[in-house]
Amino acid sequence: MTSAHSKLYSDDVSLVVVVVDTNPFFWAAAALPFADFFANLVHFVNSLLLLNHLNRVVVIAAGVSSCAYIFDSNDASPSGGVGVMATFDKASRKVEEFIAQDARATAGNSSVASANAASLLSGALSLALCYIQRIFRSGTRHPQPRILCLQGSPDGPEQYVAVMNSIFSAQRSMVPIDSCIVGTQDSAFLQQASYITGGVYLKPQELNGLFQYLAAVFATDLHSRTFLRLPKTLGVDFRASCFCHKKTIDMGYVCSVCLSIFCKNQKKCSTCGSEFSRVMPDLNSMPDQSK
Amino acid sequence: MGSMTIGAKYKTTLKDPGTPGVLRMNDDRLTFTPNDPRSAMKLNVDFRSIKGHKFNKVDGNKPALLNLSKDSDKGGGYMFEFDNVGNRDLCRDFVARVLGKHQGVVPPRPTAAPENSVASAGLEQLSAAEVERRVKLLREDSELQKLHKKFVLGNILQESEFWATRKNLLDDQANKASKQRPGFKTAMSDVRPSADGRTNKVTFNLTTEMIHQIFAEKPAVRRAFLDFVPKKLTDKEFWTKYCRAEYLLRTKNTAAATAEAAEDEELAVFLKNDDILAKEAKLKIKQVDPTLDMEADAGDDYIHLPDHGILRDGSKETLDTDSELAKRTLSQDLNRHAAVVLEGIASDVELTDAKSVAEALARSKKEPPSTSVDDSSHERLVKVARMTEIEDLQAPRSVPYAPLCIKDPREYFDSQQANALRSLGGSNDGRKARSCSLSTEEAFHHLTDQISSIKVNKLNYPVIQSDMALKVLNELNEGISRSRRLNLKNPQEGLLGRVPQHTQDELMDHWTAIQELLRHFWSSYPITNAVLYNKVQRVKDAMTQIYQKLQAIKESAQPDVRHEISRLVKPMTQALDAAFSHDLEQQQKSAKAGNKPNGF
Numbered sequence: 001m002t003s004a005h006s007k008l009y010s011d012d013v014s015l016v017v018v019v020v021d022t023n024p025f026f027w028a029a030a031a032l033p034f035a036d037f038f039a040n041l042v043h044f045v046n047s048l049l050l051l052n053h054l055n056r057v058v059v060i061a062a063g064v065s066s067c068a069y070i071f072d073s074n075d076a077s078p079s080g081g082v083g084v085m086a087t088f089d090k091a092s093r094k095v096e097e098f099i100a101q102d103a104r105a106t107a108g109n110s111s112v113a114s115a116n117a118a119s120l121l122s123g124a125l126s127l128a129l130c131y132i133q134r135i136f137r138s139g140t141r142h143p144q145p146r147i148l149c150l151q152g153s154p155d156g157p158e159q160y161v162a163v164m165n166s167i168f169s170a171q172r173s174m175v176p177i178d179s180c181i182v183g184t185q186d187s188a189f190l191q192q193a194s195y196i197t198g199g200v201y202l203k204p205q206e207l208n209g210l211f212q213y214l215a216a217v218f219a220t221d222l223h224s225r226t227f228l229r230l231p232k233t234l235g236v237d238f239r240a241s242c243f244c245h246k247k248t249i250d251m252g253y254v255c256s257v258c259l260s261i262f263c264k265n266q267k268k269c270s271t272c273g274s275e276f277s278r279v280m281p282d283l284n285s286m287p288d289q290s291k
Numbered sequence: 292m293g294s295m296t297i298g299a300k301y302k303t304t305l306k307d308p309g310t311p312g313v314l315r316m317n318d319d320r321l322t323f324t325p326n327d328p329r330s331a332m333k334l335n336v337d338f339r340s341i342k343g344h345k346f347n348k349v350d351g352n353k354p355a356l357l358n359l360s361k362d363s364d365k366g367g368g369y370m371f372e373f374d375n376v377g378n379r380d381l382c383r384d385f386v387a388r389v390l391g392k393h394q395g396v397v398p399p400r401p402t403a404a405p406e407n408s409v410a411s412a413g414l415e416q417l418s419a420a421e422v423e424r425r426v427k428l429l430r431e432d433s434e435l436q437k438l439h440k441k442f443v444l445g446n447i448l449q450e451s452e453f454w455a456t457r458k459n460l461l462d463d464q465a466n467k468a469s470k471q472r473p474g475f476k477t478a479m480s481d482v483r484p485s486a487d488g489r490t491n492k493v494t495f496n497l498t499t500e501m502i503h504q505i506f507a508e509k510p511a512v513r514r515a516f517l518d519f520v521p522k523k524l525t526d527k528e529f530w531t532k533y534c535r536a537e538y539l540l541r542t543k544n545t546a547a548a549t550a551e552a553a554e555d556e557e558l559a560v561f562l563k564n565d566d567i568l569a570k571e572a573k574l575k576i577k578q579v580d581p582t583l584d585m586e587a588d589a590g591d592d593y594i595h596l597p598d599h600g601i602l603r604d605g606s607k608e609t610l611d612t613d614s615e616l617a618k619r620t621l622s623q624d625l626n627r628h629a630a631v632v633l634e635g636i637a638s639d640v641e642l643t644d645a646k647s648v649a650e651a652l653a654r655s656k657k658e659p660p661s662t663s664v665d666d667s668s669h670e671r672l673v674k675v676a677r678m679t680e681i682e683d684l685q686a687p688r689s690v691p692y693a694p695l696c697i698k699d700p701r702e703y704f705d706s707q708q709a710n711a712l713r714s715l716g717g718s719n720d721g722r723k724a725r726s727c728s729l730s731t732e733e734a735f736h737h738l739t740d741q742i743s744s745i746k747v748n749k750l751n752y753p754v755i756q757s758d759m760a761l762k763v764l765n766e767l768n769e770g771i772s773r774s775r776r777l778n779l780k781n782p783q784e785g786l787l788g789r790v791p792q793h794t795q796d797e798l799m800d801h802w803t804a805i806q807e808l809l810r811h812f813w814s815s816y817p818i819t820n821a822v823l824y825n826k827v828q829r830v831k832d833a834m835t836q837i838y839q840k841l842q843a844i845k846e847s848a849q850p851d852v853r854h855e856i857s858r859l860v861k862p863m864t865q866a867l868d869a870a871f872s873h874d875l876e877q878q879q880k881s882a883k884a885g886n887k888p889n890g891f
Binding site for chain 2: 022024025027028033034035038039040042043084085088092095096099100102103106107204205206208209211212213216217229230231232251
């Protein structure tokens with residue numbers, strides 16, 4: 001009986017974890033001012049909460065040095081009532097706190113000094129997944145979770161492994177990762193994330209209409225999505241690049257130890273250092289055997 | 292399949308000396324014409340009446356025989372004797388193929404091309420079960436059969452090459468059957484005297500194979516052979532002495548053995564314990580867990596006691612430590628044989644004459660580098676320490692491994708991102724990032740300002756203008772219908788579905804053929820010998836033919852599906868082009884370096 005009950009619940013009750021990029025370097029140069037972006041976000045969060053009174057929304061800020069929860073609809077309105085102003089007040093206060101804290105952390109961190117530092121997407125995704133896991137374990141009835149990433153700054157390649165791990169764990173727990181790019185560059189990470197987890201990847205052209213995009217594409221719950229025709233990614237390039245010349249190749253050599261890809265035969269794997277001891281006989285030194 | 296003409300002797304019975312003549316075979320008939328035109332032994336037989344064929348194992352001086360039986364139950368048939376095994380095997384293969392064709396089963400075509408026989412002979416001795424398994428696989432998998440017919444019977448690939456890439460299929464089958472293959476025969480019991488009972492003469496029969504075994508298991512005999520044979524003794528004398536020594540040992544005639552050994556120093560070699568084996572054994576004992584006291588343990592068994600022992604050759608074998616003459620016990624022999632089997636025997640040794648066998652074995656058995664006394668005692672100490680340590684209290688011994696270290700992930704993923712961007716057609720129009728030259732503090736300051744402005748201005752209503760909302764909706768709509776038009780979900784399926792059925796089948800056939808050929812092509816590189824060279828040439832010719840066929844398909848296609856077909860054919864031709872250009876490159880390279888006019 002309990003399971004049947006929970007099924008009814010989870011059909012159209014959503015737990016949306018919104019990951020917001022608060023990279024100061026990006027927002028300082030962005031076409032859309034952060035203030036406007038934030039207003040759009042607050043309205044979107046409120047829309048989600050209004051769609052179903054059991055919906056839950058969590059907002060996580062991904063800075064350059066730290067990540068934090070900046071909004072949780074559960075402790076904002078335990079009574080179930082939703083007020084735009086309440087959300088706004090709470091969120092803006094938390095964002096301010098978070099940014100001050102991130103600034104302090106960045107100041108003491110010399111590695112983030114460069115202006116093209118990436119936001120901590122991997123950390124934010126991990127926080128989101130942890131939150132979702134907590135909800136999963138907290139009772140028999142749980143809402144359908146999904147993650148929405150609002151990213152502006154470019155990807156941080158050094159986070160690749162961590163991001164990929166997050167993506168795969170999201171896939172395992174069947175949490176779709178939706179992505180909405182508010183910056184100038186497409187994100188390879190989020191493209192893959194959305195592709196692998198079955199989420200929606202979107203890069204809006206008109207950033208001033210961000211709310212419209214969010215409401216039209218990302219607001220519907222997972223159950224309703226099956227009836228909708230949502231934007232599709234125009235294609236994910238699955239071809240691999242070789243590690244030696246960064247060329248996209250169709251056919252190449254793969255290290256048997258670490259699976260690094262090379263376009264030419266290597267004596268030694270430049271990634272993990274394994275030596276390929278198979279002796280390739282020199283053709284020219286071979287005796288003439290074709291007679 | 293052609294025909295075959297070969298000189299042979301026709302025999303009516305096994306004892307019959309045979310009528311020399313010429314054996315001609317083609318796909319349907321075999322004819323035998325005696326050299327002597329007066330002879331009545333003419334034959335003209337339809338292959339359909341032949342039900343099976345048998346051949347003998349050629350050993351020593353026995354003639355190479357091939358028996359074509361008319362009916363496998365009744366045993367009637369035709370027997371031919373050949374000058375040598377090679378001719379016989381050629382005939383046998385031919386007959387097997389013809390019979391296979393007539394009986395609707397295609398038996399594997401043993402590597403018959405003369406230029407390959409050197410390399411492939413001995414590599415694959417097909418057992419009947421193996422052949423059966425292959426035929427069964429072919430029968431079950433029509434696609435495989437198609438490929439087999441196309442390539443193996445079309446002379447593009449050899450039987451063994453074709454199956455080499457499908458070992459897993461065969462193995463799956465083989466799992467059901469026993470996997471054990473006949474091992475190396477032992478020299479323990481083969482050299483056995485046979486007495487005729489009337490005289491005191493004892494006869495030993497030695498074959499090359501047995502000599503091979505003796506050499507492998509008794510290194511001292513091998514050494515003695517290499518030392519003595521051409522200089523001091525003839526081949527025959529050597530083996531006579533060996534057999535005599537064997538006989539003495541076997542009859543346990545200790546007194547006679549001692550006497551003989553005193554007289555004949557060469558004979559004594561065989562009677563003594565094998566010192567090479569003793570040395571090896573000593574080395575091995577050193578590697579044994581040093582906490583094990585083998586000498587003390589030796590007292591625990593009963594074999595050395597009188598009336599205890601293993602029954603062998605009808606008598607109890609007991610350990611007699613008094614005599615310095617060799618006393619090999621059964622367990623020693625067994626152990627030695629097991630060691631030889633485990634070491635493996637070089638299969639490339641041709642069993643021609645004893646001398647070359649002995650030399651080849653001696654070459655393969657290189658003396659291990661003798662370690663100095665200090666070194667070995669140190670090693671022993673280390674071993675003792677390792678054995679006596681209390682495992683729980685030790686840190687885990689580090690297993691040697693190559694540490695995995697990704698040097699700079701950024702280097703790789705930067706390029707990945709660029710690729711991803713390129714593939715999306717660079718839709719970053721009009722929103723070029725303004726060059727950001729702000730310091731960290733300035734950037735954060737800007738962000739804080741933004742937030743303060745939010746707090747001051749509160750939220751603006753409405754959050755979105757209606758014209759902007761319409762624009763967005765139009766854009767989304769357009770994107771969705773565009774992606775629908777492109778049928779992004781499964782473009783391949785759509786493509787193939789639009790092509791007529793027979794073209795579809797043809798293309799799929801070509802695909803499987805190309806895949807098979809390419810697999811063989813690329814696995815042949817680098818070309819190290821003539822066999823591989825020939826294989827590549829054959830495969831290349833076949834690929835050229837398919838290439839032309841693909842072009843023909845493309846050109847003869849109906850205009851309405853021509854575009855689809857060319858899109859389907861493109862990856863095939865690309866893969867073939869890659870192979871051709873690699874081949875050309877290799878040829879140029881070797882031509883440049885070696886200046887060989889034939890390009891190899």
